[in-house]
Amino acid sequence: MPAPRPAVRWPGPAVAAPDDDLLAAEIERIRLVLKGEAAPGTRAGNPRLDRIAAGFGLSDFERDVLVAAVAGELGLLDRPVTFAWCLRALPGGHWDALAADRPLRAARLVEVAEGPLPHAPVRPDERILHEVHGAGRLDERLRPYLAPLPAPPATLPAGRRRAAADLCAAWQLGRRPLRILGPDHADRTDVVAAAAATVDRPALRVVAADLPRAVTDRDAFARLWNREVVLADPVLVVELTGDEPPELTIVVEHLVARIIGDVVVSTPRAVPLDGVTAGPTVDRPTREEQRALWRDLLPGRSGRPAAELAREFDLGHREILAAARPTAGRAVEPVAVARDLVRERVRRDLDGLAERITVRAGWDDLVLPAPALAQLRQLAAAAAGRARLTERGFGHRTERGLGVTALFAGPSGTGKTLAAEVVAGALGLDLHRVDLATVVSKWIGETEKHLRRIFDAAERGGTVLLFDEADALFGRRSEVRDSHDRYANIEVSYLLQRMEQYRGVAVLTTNMRTAIDPAFLRRLRVLVPFGHPGPAERADLWRRAFPPKVATEDLDLHRLAELDLTGGDIHTIALRAALVATGEHAPVRMRHVLDAVAAEYAKHDRPADPGLWS
Incomplete structure (x- = not known):
């Protein structure tokens, strides 16, 4: 049974209605007839009873049985009302009035107690009792659901x-x-x-x-x-x-x-x-409608913040109302407040399916060759400008290709995730890394359902989606040999379709570019190759490897830059060396770093150059 819902009352006053006298007259007429003290007479024409009788198709006799049941429930009779008593005393009696398919019982207007049907007491249903008295409320048995x-x-x-x-x-x-x-x-x-x-x-x-x-x-x-x-x-x-x-x-x-x-x-x-x-x-409001809504709701009917919010987010009417309400009448920056509220909503929607990465890195933290860095800046510019192109006629919501998607391809440790963080920071957005362990399911249709939730939430704006190790999801479709292959191909096809419709910003990273289905590659806006850093980049990475507060002594950065290592390797080596040196209460020296290099080489089964230790 679902959780209890708020009480529901039908429209109308909860006070005595003007036709209560007519109801009393109806009840008194039936009471006297049942007791044999009066002829049937003429019905008083109570509007509520008339509506019930007409709505449920009651015969005159069935209507009188209902009134008799109400009279008995109110304690106006000296014995329980039974069908047999009504059949003898009330005019127009017919045996099938209490049949299961007749309205008295089929519509549950009355309840019949246990026992032989003709002699079992008949009571009005509680909902009907309230209705004839003008205090109609939703049936208690429906309230848990509605x-x-x-x-x-x-x-x-x-x-x-x-x-x-x-x-x-x-x-x-x-x-x-x-x-x-x-x-x-x-x-x-x-x-x-x-x-x-x-x-x-x-x-x-x-x-x-x-x-x-x-x-x-x-x-x-x-x-x-x-x-x-x-x-x-x-x-x-x-x-x-x-x-x-x-x-x-x-x-x-x-x-x-x-x-x-x-x-x-x-x-x-x-x-x-x-x-x-x-x-x-009911589509989301167009960008023009969203801009007009923001303008009408923001303090001072500000046009510039309204345009900025309409470009940054793609929200429904209620979402805009909720986001604008906290800014009303307050000396706050409306764009910042709205942005925080929308981000919180997206974070809730992605909870359990994607991990939010705290964005701290900036452009100065990236050490990449100039061509790769230029492509990343172009990616950020394209993502920032996509909403403005929408206003100029590109990418109406029914068309394809509104989103900005990129593939970062290269060996592990070359800075792909860091680059995604930098792009998100440049755009002023969150970064959510999709949790493949949670998203991918062995159950048919579950993976698509999880992905749909992710894309729907991210399309509202406020975040960049990061698919790390994307080849696990976006891999090549294979020849169908069994049902597993068929459903795996269906998942890839769904992703193709959804990525093409996606209107947000997404970054895919992979160590194996050739494993990505070619159909995805055709749909990507940007492909940024991440290779092993050269000597100049490695020297820069070593200069940044130790924070200023970490004491170092006699480090030969030129010698270290000659080692063929990725940025991730250098970070791991620097951390290991710093931990050992700290444990010795000494500054980080060359021997600490070289020992850490040897350990990293051994981890990857790489032979170390004996000349390094000479």
Whole structure:
């Protein structure tokens, strides 16, 4: 059973309604008839009872049985109400009134106690008892599953207003159930809430994963909901994540097929569901709409910060409202506040799938040949300028190629991860390294689901994705010999498709460029080769190897620069030498460094040059 949800009340006052006198007259008429003290007489015409009777198709006799049950529940009769008593005393009695498929029991308007059916006490269902007294509330048995939709914002972008109008038109035409599609859950919810408010109807949502799985429980849910449809005409919103297993989509199909009212299936991506008609699609606001939203919400209606935020982030309407709200009326830098809020959201979404690397390195920390360094600066410039090109007509959201992706290829220890950190820092973005151990799954479809979460979160902005050892994910597709090969190829094909659609910044690193599928290479913006550093780069790396506070003595950096080592090797050697020297309470000397070099050579099965130790 799902966790308890907020209490839900239907619209309307919780006070005595004007037709209470008519209800009292109806009850008094039935009480006197059952006691044999009066003829049936004329019904008082209570509006609530009339609506229930018409909505559920009750015969006059069934309506009178319901009123008798209410009278008994209120203690106005001196004996329990039974079907046999009503059949004898009330006019128009018919035996099938309490049949399981007739509305009194099928819609659970009354409850029949244990015992022989004709003589078992009949009570009104609690929900119906409240309804006839004008205090209708959602059935207690539905509350664990359902929650009210939040009220929509006072103003909606034009695209959302059109989508809400489309929903209202579809309801008017009797098209049900409908699917609403869009990347942002809150924006889809706002559209449905706005449509429901337009037609003055309550709207409640249920998470698909919370639906009862057992057929009998699901049928009970449908019966209770259908009763609410007659009583209050609500809209049911079934919320999907888009990654539901097949057995859960079957549950949703079965449920919506049994519901008589309007149902909206809300999902971020198309999910095949039998009997569900495609409805409106709610895309994120265009860059122009986002800029206008930021401008209207920021203090002083600032145009420049609004343009900056719209270029840096790609957010939904609700996300912009949430990010702008803390800046209202405060002397703060709105761009910085919004950036922090969006980054926090992305960090939460990537939690468990990607590790955030604290960005500290800058351009001065990179020691690379001039051509590689120039390519990295071009990469950073391209990533910074991609949003401006969007404003000038490039890369509308329905087109491909909006993202900036790069491959850093070269041996281990040549600075590929450090370079990714420098690029992220130059852009003022976070850096998230994708955790392949968590993302790659042996279960069919799970890897794609994890990757989708990663890409969807990163596309909002605020981060650079780093796929370290990318050949594990982006490797060549192989000849299909068994089902494992087939599903591995499907994963690679999915990645190809998703990378082509990706609108953010991503860096792939690999030690084996030839292992990357050629189709990925064609789609990459930049390929930066990272080779072994030359003597000049190695000398620079050795000069930077020991922090200023680490004491050194008589180090021959020119001699060390002659060693064929990568930047990673030099860092490891320097750290080992510093640890040993510190343990000896001595400065780092050449012998400490050479001993560490020998250990590093042995680790890689490389022969050491005897001349180094002479």
